[in-house]
Amino acid sequence: MLDLGKTNINKIFWTYAIPSILMMIVQSTAGFIDSLFVGRYVGAEGLAAITLVMPIIMFLIGVGTMIAIGGTTLAAIEKGADNFIQSNNYFNVTTSLLLISGALGAFSIYTLIPFLANLLGAEGEVLLKTVEYARYIAIFVPFFLLSFGLSFFLKLDGKPVATLIVMLSGTLTNIVLDYILIVKIDLGIRGAALATGISQVIPSIIFVILIIFK
DSSP: OTTTTTSOHHHHHHHHHHHHHHHEEEEHHHHHHHHHHHHTTHHHHHHHHHHHHHHHHOOOHHHHHHHHHHHHHHHHHHHHOHHHHHHHHHHHHHHHHHHHHHHHHHHHHHHHHHHHHHHTTOOOOHHHHHHHHHHHHHTTHHHHHHHHHHHHHHHHHHHHHHEEEEEHHHHHHHHHHHIIIIIIIHHHHHHHHHHHHHHHHHHHHHHHHHTTTO
């Protein structure tokens, strides 16, 4: 674990930069593989459904990222001043805001997706798959926000490599579950949603454990 107050700045930079770059590469590759499974085994309609829903999920992740960056910054300031109780309070508040935002986002997606899909021009089989995919993945929206948000706090604890490993576990889970749920069990677009959702649950739980029981 890095001591951010004492470790050489060059070492801190590269120790954080390299895992962050690798994380982006891994996540991009996972998204590509995810699309391959859906495109081949679900069809063009399933791929279109994911394309319509993912921008909404990414918007919510963006909201969660803003909350997490703000909370992490405040927690880091207090931690640097040795005010550990206040730093922990910022962690608790940030986590609560992520969960509340995730719950509101999940409810919004579940209820508004037929309207939004129609607004985006979806119809027929594409509309049906879009609604099905969105409503299954909506269940996991709080975990999307937690996973991305808590990764900042683990980095704050001086564990960028551990953050990469945890995120990698979610990526690999997604790929394995895509194969099992889409190819083997033949759950179609529902399987794609469950695979993506569960792949966020596992990192979220690991992050909470690593941060609380550090």
